Amino acid sequence: MTRFVLLGCLIGGFSAVPAASQRPDPVATAVLPLPDTLRPGATVIDYEDNEVLRRGTNGITCLTDRPGDNRLSLLCYPSAVEGYMQRDRQLSAEGIRGNESRAILHAEVKTGALYLPSGVLVRNVSGLLNEATGVPDSARVWSEFLLPFADPRALGIPEFNAGLDPWLMGAGRVDAHVMVRYRWVPWDQVE
Numbered sequence: 001m002t003r004f005v006l007l008g009c010l011i012g013g014f015s016a017v018p019a020a021s022q023r024p025d026p027v028a029t030a031v032l033p034l035p036d037t038l039r040p041g042a043t044v045i046d047y048e049d050n051e052v053l054r055r056g057t058n059g060i061t062c063l064t065d066r067p068g069d070n071r072l073s074l075l076c077y078p079s080a081v082e083g084y085m086q087r088d089r090q091l092s093a094e095g096i097r098g099n100e101s102r103a104i105l106h107a108e109v110k111t112g113a114l115y116l117p118s119g120v121l122v123r124n125v126s127g128l129l130n131e132a133t134g135v136p137d138s139a140r141v142w143s144e145f146l147l148p149f150a151d152p153r154a155l156g157i158p159e160f161n162a163g164l165d166p167w168l169m170g171a172g173r174v175d176a177h178v179m180v181r182y183r184w185v186p187w188d189q190v191e
Contacts, residue, residue: 026046026053026065027044027053027064029064029065029072030042030044030062030064030065030076031044031062032074033062033076033123033124033125033141034062034076038058038060038076041056041058042054042056042058042060042061043055043056043061043079044056044061044062044063045061045062045064046063047063047064047065047066047089048064048066048067050086050089056079059078059079060076060077060078060079061077061078061079061081061082062074062076062077063075063076063085070128070129070131071126071128071129072125072126072128072129072136072139073126074124074125074126075122075123075124076122076123076124077120077121077122077123078117078120078122080115080117080120081116081120081122083114084109084114084115084116087105087108088101088105091105102173105174105175106173109148109174110174116146116148116174117146118146118147119145119146119147120145120146121143121144121145122143122145123142124140124141124142124143125139125140126140127139127140127187135187136187137186137187138184138185139184140182140184141181141182141183141185142179142180142181142182142183143181144169144177144178144179144180145178145180146175146177147168147177147178148174148175149172149173149174149176150168150171150176150178151171152168155168155178159171161182164181166178166179166180167179
């Protein structure tokens, strides 16, 4: 899937995923990007088949990790973005990715066929899985604010990582978003 990355904030207080041999609970793993207070009320959707594993109450949706690779990749976002995210997953499942997928999504949002809100926060965690432990040695943690078609000059921010300052990725594109914080954290320090 062209993992359309949205905005995220620092992630606090999430627990380590158990070793692969313990077959971690997909719902508990999917909500790791969220603060403890939001985890119990989040909807969890299975990435592969779009099945709702748990229906939530707080307007947040989280995806389970995509199976079949050596990465842990988690994403939580406001439920208002789910139509867009589901369409992105559908295109990916059909083998349509990258610029081709982005062009389709761009056209569908521009014509109003697909709704994509602006200014929503998305939280992310990813990392390469260590085969011995079943968890990443370190995790990439970031937050983003979705601002479709945003212009960096209009926002007054750069289009590159400027340290702790926000920056705009994908300027002018349907998947434009402001990166709020982006950092690598040793897995044992993420708890």
